[in-house]
Amino acid sequence: MSGGSRSCSRTFPLRGKMSADIPAAEGGRPVRERFLHFARPSICDGDVESVVQTLRSGWLTVGPQTREFERAVASYVGVPGAAAVHSCTAGLHLAMVALGVGSGDEVIVPALNFASAPNSVVHLGATPVLVDVDPKTLNVTAEIIESAITERTKVVIPVHFGGRPCLMDEIMEVGRRRGVKVLGDAAHAIGAHLGSRKVGSVADVTAFSFYVTKGMTTGEGGIVTSHDEDLLARIGRLSLHGMSSDAWKRYTERGPWYYEIVEPGYKYNMNDMQAALGLCQLERVDDFRESRTRIAARYEEAFSELPALTIPGRFDGGQHAWHLYQIQLDPDMLTIGRDAFIRAILDEGIGVSVHFIPIHYHPYYRDHFEYSTGSFPATETYYERALSLPIYPDMTDADIDDVIAAVVKLLRYYGR
Numbered sequence: 001m002s003g004g005s006r007s008c009s010r011t012f013p014l015r016g017k018m019s020a021d022i023p024a025a026e027g028g029r030p031v032r033e034r035f036l037h038f039a040r041p042s043i044c045d046g047d048v049e050s051v052v053q054t055l056r057s058g059w060l061t062v063g064p065q066t067r068e069f070e071r072a073v074a075s076y077v078g079v080p081g082a083a084a085v086h087s088c089t090a091g092l093h094l095a096m097v098a099l100g101v102g103s104g105d106e107v108i109v110p111a112l113n114f115a116s117a118p119n120s121v122v123h124l125g126a127t128p129v130l131v132d133v134d135p136k137t138l139n140v141t142a143e144i145i146e147s148a149i150t151e152r153t154k155v156v157i158p159v160h161f162g163g164r165p166c167l168m169d170e171i172m173e174v175g176r177r178r179g180v181k182v183l184g185d186a187a188h189a190i191g192a193h194l195g196s197r198k199v200g201s202v203a204d205v206t207a208f209s210f211y212v213t214k215g216m217t218t219g220e221g222g223i224v225t226s227h228d229e230d231l232l233a234r235i236g237r238l239s240l241h242g243m244s245s246d247a248w249k250r251y252t253e254r255g256p257w258y259y260e261i262v263e264p265g266y267k268y269n270m271n272d273m274q275a276a277l278g279l280c281q282l283e284r285v286d287d288f289r290e291s292r293t294r295i296a297a298r299y300e301e302a303f304s305e306l307p308a309l310t311i312p313g314r315f316d317g318g319q320h321a322w323h324l325y326q327i328q329l330d331p332d333m334l335t336i337g338r339d340a341f342i343r344a345i346l347d348e349g350i351g352v353s354v355h356f357i358p359i360h361y362h363p364y365y366r367d368h369f370e371y372s373t374g375s376f377p378a379t380e381t382y383y384e385r386a387l388s389l390p391i392y393p394d395m396t397d398a399d400i401d402d403v404i405a406a407v408v409k410l411l412r413y414y415g416r
């Protein structure tokens with residue numbers, strides 16, 4: 001085939017424009033040569049030393065570091081106790097077991113969600129009842145929850161999406177009035193506040209994630225907080241096979257060899273290496289959140305006047321944790337769709353992601369439940385338009401500038 005008109009159309013946009021204005025996807029120069037990862041943990045020498053000391057101590061599994069970490073997180077969140085587990089997913093699962101969720105029950109969960117809560121509901125033989133979110137906040141509201149409650153509803157699991165706290169007082173009021181327990185999914189929300197109260201101190205029970213990308217990390221890990229100490233004791237027991245309490249001590253010189261299984265539990269415990277890292281990270285969790293807040297403010301300043309973008313609203317009722325910074329693209333104002341925009345920004349050297357593919361779009365949920373496209377308009381519209389930008393404490397000012405430059409460059413080039 002002769003090159004002729006094809007090679008012409010490829011080079012045409014370069015006329016009158018600098019190569020730096022042309023997207024790398026169209027043959028221009030990328031904003032960055034070195035790829036900026038979408039997320040990465042902030043690990044200091046103290047974190048490394050803390051884990052190394054634990055390794056040298058010879059005690060690696062659940063033990064004194066884990067118990068200290070539980071006390072430290074409980075005090076940080078403002079609750080009497082906490083149960084450390086292997087992941088937020090494990091925490092959500094165990095909290096539902098402890099709340100008595102079982103066959104025939106319904107559990108309300110947002111469709112704009114990660115798989116953890118809906119999958120755990122399925123594991124318990126209960127039915128996940130999906131609901132839409134408020135398009136402005138991307139959180140569920142008391143009203144949305146109440147409209148989905150039936151006599152079979154046992155638990156509702158609001159997600160503090162992206163680190164923005166749900167309006168928990170209103171949700172708790174509905175829960176109390178309708179006899180439904182509230183289990184907060186605070187995977188994104190360590191360090192977030194509702195007024196002066198921390199997320200994790202308001203719901204009946206709350207699960208946090210310490211996965212590598214989260215507000216602080218233990219590598220993999222999670223914790224459950226509550227004011228109900230009996231519930232926490234049961235969750236702690238269930239996380240270690242359902243053994244009688246403090247069974248881990250049976251390995252110490254003074255501890256007894258004897259243990260009892262008081263109910264069939266799971267192997268979901270945190271270990272002391274994770275907890276040692278967590279103890280060090282917890283000391284910096286407010287600094288991490290402040291760094292994220294500062295990045296969100298820079299993005300807001302740069303993006304608020306761009307008509308093709310919707311940016312996250314501010315949270316005036318306390319403190320946002322800014323785990324995610326999602327932008328939404330207006331398809332009527334751009335010549336490319338969201339997926340092509342993602343490919344183009346990756347070509348600029350900027351890592352991005354999407355949170356989340358709606359639960360009812362996944363094959364298992366599509367095939368086993370009667371939801372379809374159109375069931376959750378706010379969730380679906382958001383999903384079609386959204387991408388999440390990098391936002392983490394170790395980003396430099398130059399990194400933040402590059403993200404802004406890449407977004408602005410692509411919007412200019414592909415704007416209608």
Ligand SMILES: Cc1ncc(COP(=O)(O)O)c(C=O)c1O
Pocket residue numbers: 086087088089090113114116117159185187188208209210211221222
């Ligand atoms: C909303 C939500 N819930 C739960 C989880 C699960 O966290 P973990 O990986 O600690 O199980 C995630 C993970 O990203 C999440 O986004």
